[in-house]
Amino acid sequence: MKTLVNAKISGVHGYVPEYRLTNAELETMVDTNDEWIRSRTGIEERRILKGEGKATSDLAVPAVKALLEKTNTDPAEVDLIVVATVTEDMSFPDTANIICDKVGLSKAYGFDLHAACSGFIFALTTAAQFIQTGLHKKVIVVGADMMSAITDYTDRKTCILFGDAGGAVLLEPTYDDDCIIDSNLKCNPEGGKFLYKKAGGSLNPASIENVKAGDHFLFQDGRPVFKYAVNGMIDSINEVMERNNITKDDIDWIVPHQANLRILNSVAKGLDFPIDKVTINIQKYGNTTSATIPLCLWEWENTFKKGDNLILTAFGGGFTFGAIYLKWAY
Ligand code: UT7
Numbered sequence: 248m249k250t251l252v253n254a255k256i257s258g259v260h261g262y263v264p265e266y267r268l269t270n271a272e273l274e275t276m277v278d279t280n281d282e283w284i285r286s287r288t289g290i291e292e293r294r295i296l297k298g299e300g301k302a303t304s305d306l307a308v309p310a311v312k313a314l315l316e317k318t319n320t321d322p323a324e325v326d327l328i329v330v331a332t333v334t335e336d337m338s339f340p341d342t343a344n345i346i347c348d349k350v351g352l353s354k355a356y357g358f359d360l361h362a363a364c365s366g367f368i369f370a371l372t373t374a375a376q377f378i379q380t381g382l383h384k385k386v387i388v389v390g391a392d393m394m395s396a397i398t399d400y401t402d403r404k405t406c407i408l409f410g411d412a413g414g415a416v417l418l419e420p421t422y423d424d425d426c427i428i429d430s431n432l433k434c435n436p437e438g439g440k441f442l443y444k445k446a447g448g449s450l451n452p453a454s455i456e457n458v459k460a461g462d463h464f465l466f467q468d469g470r471p472v473f474k475y476a477v478n479g480m481i482d483s484i485n486e487v488m489e490r491n492n493i494t495k496d497d498i499d500w501i502v503p504h505q506a507n508l509r510i511l512n513s514v515a516k517g518l519d520f521p522i523d524k525v526t527i528n529i530q531k532y533g534n535t536t537s538a539t540i541p542l543c544l545w546e547w548e549n550t551f552k553k554g555d556n557l558i559l560t561a562f563g564g565g566f567t568f569g570a571i572y573l574k575w576a577y
Contacts, residue, residue, distance in 0.1 A: 253426035254378035254386075254418045255576035258318035261414040261545035262309040263532060264296040268410070277403035284407050289508020293410025293533030295395045302336040304345045306413030306538070307391040311350050314387070314415045322350055326383040328357035329374045331366030331390045331537040333444075333564075334397055335359050346389065355387075363442070364504050364563025365432075366390055366537035368571050371416070371559070372430040378420050386418040390537035397444060399464035408467075408506075410533035414541025425554055425576040431487040431569050438475060438566030441468045472566075476510050479568040480560045481517040487558065487570045495520050497556055499575075500547065504561035505529035505539040514560075536563070551575040 269292045270281040284290055296306060307330065315322055330343040343357030362369035367390035377383040391413030400406045418427075446462035447453055457463065480503060488494060495518055503511055508529055515522045526543040535542065540559055551557070555575040562568040 252379055252381050252420045252422065254375035255421040255423065255426045256416045256544070256573070257419045257576060258314050258417040259414065259541060259544045259548055260310045260314040260317060261412065261538070261542045262306055262313070263294040263412045263542070264306065266295045266297045267292045268295045270407070273407055276400055277406060279403045279407055287509070288408060289529050290407065290533045291530045294412060296393050296411040301393070303332050303334045303391050303393045303413070304336050304342050304349060306393060306411055307342070307346050307389045307415065308349045310391070310413045310415040310541075311346060311387060311389065314417055315350070318417050320385060320417060323353050325352045325355040325385050325387055327374070327377055328352060328355050328387040328389065329370045330357065330359045331362065331370035331388070332359055332392050333361055333363055333366065333536055334393045342391070362563065362567040363565055364506060364534070364536050364539070365561040365565070365567035365569060366563070367540045368430070368559055368561045368569055369432060369567065371427070371571060372432055374418050375427045375430070378418050381420070384420060387415055388418060389413065389415045390539075390541045392536035392538055394534070394536055397463070397465050399461050402464070404469060405465060405467050408534045410535045412532055412535035412538035412542055414538045414545055416541060416544065421576065423576070425574040427571060427573045429487055429491055429572045431483050431571075433479070433483060433567070433569050435475070435479070435566040435568070438472070438564065441471050442466070442564040442566075473507065473510060475566055476506060476562040477513045477517065479562045479566065480514050480570070483568055483570040484518060484558055484560055487572045491572055493556065493572075498558055499524065499555040500551065500557045501525045502540055502543045502547070502557055502559045504563065505532070505543070506534045506562070553577055
């Protein structure tokens, strides 16, 4: 959709906590081994936020503070903050409000947005539309998750996958072509039963029984999710390219959600797209849910060139999925 004012990403920063949970340490916790984890997922280690009283906002705040500093942005200039997360500090107030307080975003308002592993692309699309109205000049989009808070470290099928991290981008208005150009977001409710957290919401409020049963941890039936993820990302990328009259040869980088190295290889193969133009850092951080894409943008920030064509793509619980087409703006 072409409007007069568009949104551009004018900065990105990430944060990962110090503690490294290695495959060797996981071998001491559950019946698994380094070879299985590397060959089935590509993950070598993940970061974990340790310490009393720590929460998802503690992953977001360092990223937002560093982002403001590097873009010379006064915290009081920020209009809005949109936070993608499934591990909010508490169900309310929103983590966005807590970040506003901790960072000193004195004039901003904000809200949390849930779309599981697709959270960042849903939040980026939402935030870009606030810029396109002309009413917002500086909007921060955060993807942050403390997955260790909802991971069962006795379940080998899931505990090897997830890590903690946060990332943030600054969105500003532009009349230039280097901007967020199009977004193709989808959901498929058939996926609800394969990836979810049973308890803690209004359907199954917290109780001694459901905590004893481990229902406050995330559940995943990995195999079907894998298949849907590959097809969902390929289809949404193909659709967004088609409606913008571009082909894979026009794409400089694909920046995908990092859930499994085999998924990334299958997506590249399915699109016949070179794997060395796909950003991959899953080996270092595992699946950090809403944070994977901003962490990749942060790591590749100095490699991208102004005007590069990027496709961001994600797939997650819901199912939610999609692809964003943008031109890198700096
Ligand atoms: O980010 C949101 C979206 N999520 C995803 O995209 C995740 C998609 N799914 C996956 O990435 C993969 O399905 C997993 C990595 C989760 C699992 O890999 P898989 O190749 O699908 O394995 P599987 O679940 O089919 O299990 C194969 C075998 C099973 O043993 P049997 O039944 O064949 O004897 C599992 O019990 O591997 C066993 N297994 C393990 N063995 C050692 C499962 N987890 C482990 C483990 N270590 N950690």
